[in-house]
Amino acid sequence: MSIHWFPGHMTKAKREIEARLSMVDCIIELRDSRLPLSSRNPLIDELGKDKPRLIVLTKKDMSDPIKTAEWVKKLQEDNTVVIALNLLKDDTRKLIVDGVLKVMEPKFARWKSRGIQPRAVKAMVLGIPNVGKSTLINQLAKKKLMTVANKPGVTMALKWANVHPKLDILDTPGLLWGRFEDHEVALKLALSGSIAEKVLPIEELCDEGFKFILRDYPLALSQRYGYEGSDLTEFLIVIAKKRGYIQNGEYKLNESMVTFLRELRQGDLGPMSME
Ligand SMILES: Nc1nc2c(ncn2[C@@H]2O[C@H](COP(=O)(O)OP(=O)(O)OP(=O)(O)O)[C@@H](O)[C@H]2O)c(=O)[nH]1
Numbered sequence: 001m002s003i004h005w006f007p008g009h010m011t012k013a014k015r016e017i018e019a020r021l022s023m024v025d026c027i028i029e030l031r032d033s034r035l036p037l038s039s040r041n042p043l044i045d046e047l048g049k050d051k052p053r054l055i056v057l058t059k060k061d062m063s064d065p066i067k068t069a070e071w072v073k074k075l076q077e078d079n080t081v082v083i084a085l086n087l088l089k090d091d092t093r094k095l096i097v098d099g100v101l102k103v104m105e106p107k108f109a110r111w112k113s114r115g116i117q118p119r120a121v122k123a124m125v126l127g128i129p130n131v132g133k134s135t136l137i138n139q140l141a142k143k144k145l146m147t148v149a150n151k152p153g154v155t156m157a158l159k160w161a162n163v164h165p166k167l168d169i170l171d172t173p174g175l176l177w178g179r180f181e182d183h184e185v186a187l188k189l190a191l192s193g194s195i196a197e198k199v200l201p202i203e204e205l206c207d208e209g210f211k212f213i214l215r216d217y218p219l220a221l222s223q224r225y226g227y228e229g230s231d232l233t234e235f236l237i238v239i240a241k242k243r244g245y246i247q248n249g250e251y252k253l254n255e256s257m258v259t260f261l262r263e264l265r266q267g268d269l270g271p272m273s274m275e
């Protein structure tokens with residue numbers, strides 16, 4: 001099954017991003033540390049191929065620390081500056097500003113040789129929906145300049161922010177690519193909250209999420225839900241009983257599915273990496 005989810009505002013945003021790219025000095029590319037491969041948007045490679053780039057793996061607090069450290073190392077092999085951050089806690093400001101100045105070094109040298117006066121760097125933040133672009137800007141600016149919410153598609157228009165004497169950042173709407181040739185990628189993006197859930201059948205998402213946890217983090221189900229087995233329906237009944245999802249003597253398993261997916265997405269089952 002190939003799915004399509006490319007809301008109207010994204011088509012417009014893509015055009016506007018292309019139009020503004022020539023104005024920016026570099027790109028801050030955000031990826032979700034739980035899925036650094038699947039959250040890499042091929043559109044960003046195409047749009048920003050000639051720009052210095054800082055890669056930030058976000059939501060480090062939600063990913064498996066060992067896997068994230070491996071990813072940082074691997075991505076750095078391409079001579080890119082890569083940092084993994086919990087945007088809500090880490091010293092985001094210093095780390096990002098230092099990272100931007102580092103990737104800009106060759107450009108600064110060119111400016112100098114051409115006699116161009118140093119000025120604040122203009123960076124564009126790019127990434128899939130819900131990865132933390134607007135959060136990153138708010139943390140840098142130390143105030144709530146951008147609207148942030150835990151669902152994809154919050155930012156709808158491009159907006160500049162002066163976040164530091166040396167840095168201006170352009171916030172952009174999260175972009176997805178039009179077609180997911182790879183269904184597994186779409187599933188991971190839905191399980192982590194970057195594509196609207198309604199795009200994929202909830203049963204399939206639950207099934208995939210459940211299989212993933214059984215395979216990679218088998219203790220998580222017993223720790224959070226007290227469930228020791230490996231049968232999805234049985235597990236959903238356990239949630240229904242615990243949370244009172246029962247009507248006229250019947251279990252409302254749909255509510256169990258919604259709860260399970262929400263808790264998985266928001267990291268309630270513990271730090272996990274899908275890649
Ligand atoms: N735990 C955790 N949550 C984060 C982190 N970064 C962002 N978030 C949360 O992720 C959600 C989405 O953040 P936004 O900044 O709105 O994401 P965005 O990339 O701007 O999303 P769009 O505008 O929809 O493209 C919010 O609930 C943030 O609080 C992080 O490092 N750790």
Ligand SMILES: [Mg+2]
Binds near residue numbers: 134135147148154173
């Ligand atoms: Mg946003």
